[in-house]
Amino acid sequence: MSSWMMNLILGQIPVWIWPALSGGGVAVYLLSGILSHLPQFTPWHYVLRPLSIVAVLFGVFMYGGAGVTEILQAQIKEQEARIAVAEQKSNDANVQIQTKIVTQTKVIHDTKVVVQKELVADASKIDAECKVDPAAIKDLNDAAKNPLGASK
Numbered sequence: 001m002s003s004w005m006m007n008l009i010l011g012q013i014p015v016w017i018w019p020a021l022s023g024g025g026v027a028v029y030l031l032s033g034i035l036s037h038l039p040q041f042t043p044w045h046y047v048l049r050p051l052s053i054v055a056v057l058f059g060v061f062m063y064g065g066a067g068v069t070e071i072l073q074a075q076i077k078e079q080e081a082r083i084a085v086a087e088q089k090s091n092d093a094n095v096q097i098q099t100k101i102v103t104q105t106k107v108i109h110d111t112k113v114v115v116q117k118e119l120v121a122d123a124s125k126i127d128a129e130c131k132v133d134p135a136a137i138k139d140l141n142d143a144a145k146n147p148l149g150a151s152k
Contacts, residue, residue, distance in 0.1 A: 015066045022059030028052040104148055115143040 029052035036045035118139045 010062075011069070015063070015070075018059045018063035018066060020059075022056045022063070025052040025055030025057075025059060028055070107148060111145075115139065118142065 028048055032045050032048035032052060035041035035048075119136075
């Protein structure tokens with residue numbers, strides 16, 4: 001039987017069963033000691049004593065395991081709560097990043113359109129002799145600026 005099947009089956013058993021099994025094992029051990037003095041129960045004495053010891057040990061072991069399982073389940077729930085909080089923070093951060101990217105893209109596009117319009121408007125100021133008008137230099141400098149640096 002696989003481990004998860006055993007956990008599923010044993011997880012359905014109430015925790016109070018294990019101390020009851022141990023207590024029953026102790027009672028059978030004591031009863032077998034008393035019954036060993038009666039001749040008709042003497043053969044049962046040799047069977048009941050080892051079985052009662054096994055029952056006591058198994059009950060104590062399983063009760064300890066149930067306690068550990070409870071602790072682990074509590075830790076799992078705590079970690080799941082932390083994960084949920086971290087996922088929510090991550091989603092919030094992703095929304096902020098997406099908003100910032102959209103804003104930056106819009107600023108860059110708007111700056112590009114404005115600079116292109118200025119270049120077209122000032123194109124007539126540049127003559128055939130390749131003399132550069134100060135307005136063209138201003139337009140080129142504006143085109144070279146980082147539009148996001150100004151928005152910070």
